[in-house]
Amino acid sequence: MAKISRNIIILVCVISCSLIAAGPLVEPTVKAQAKKAELIEDPYKDSTILVEAFVVEVRLSALYDLGVSPIGEKPNSVSIDNILRCLQDEDNAKISSGAKVAVRQREQGTTESEQMIYLEQQMPAKTSEASKKPAVVRSLRPYKFSKSFQASANIIAHNIIFVSFGYDENAIDKVPAKDGTPPNSVNWQWSGTVCLERGKASIVGAIQDEKKAVFLILCADIRDS
Secondary structure (H helix, E strand, O other), X not given: OHHHXXXXXXXXXXXXXXXXXXXXXXXXXXXXXXHHHHHOOOOOOOXXXXXXXXXXXXXXXXXXXXXXXXXXXXXXXXXXXXXXXHHOOOOOEEEEEEEEEXXXXXXXXXXXXXXXXXXXXXXXXXXXXXXXXXXXXXXXXXXXXXXXXXXXXXXXXXOEEEEEEEEEEEEEEEOOOOOOOOOEEEEEEEEEEEXXXXXXXXXXXXXXXXXXXXXXXXXXXXXXX
């Protein structure tokens, strides 16, 4: 029994000595690999990427006429080609808004805008009973609308750009009659990450109701020096 224990102790000592001896060798190897990774220069470090966002409204009936599946079932889900064909007829689709920002490789940019719109409103004025025509008071009422687009970009291959984005906008949906009724407004919010093929548009978000669909389309390209 004593002989067995002695053998075990000797084996443990050999393993421990081996690990101690290997330690100084492993550590420099890890540091060397990390230093080597730092020395690999990003070939796109001086590149500038232009990221563009477009908000496009399309009538659902126009999409269905092109054979698009109402629930996005493949192979008939909506595509950029479908949207471009609808844009050929202004009654079927329109680009309602957009924004663009240029960013350096691996950096983030933001573009923001605010717009004040004054809408004329007419309100009946108090008149005497003897007056035949009712008086009307005209006034201008201000409404503020804003848009914000943030994007960061990273070129991960010659023709692939990784984009992180956020798009937020509130706008007039329909201008009301001049009767004091406030305008209908809409708010669109999209955010996420996506890999885009250089120079090609891609659908990155959509919202729809019973009559139309609103798409957020992104396009990213490397700007020439």
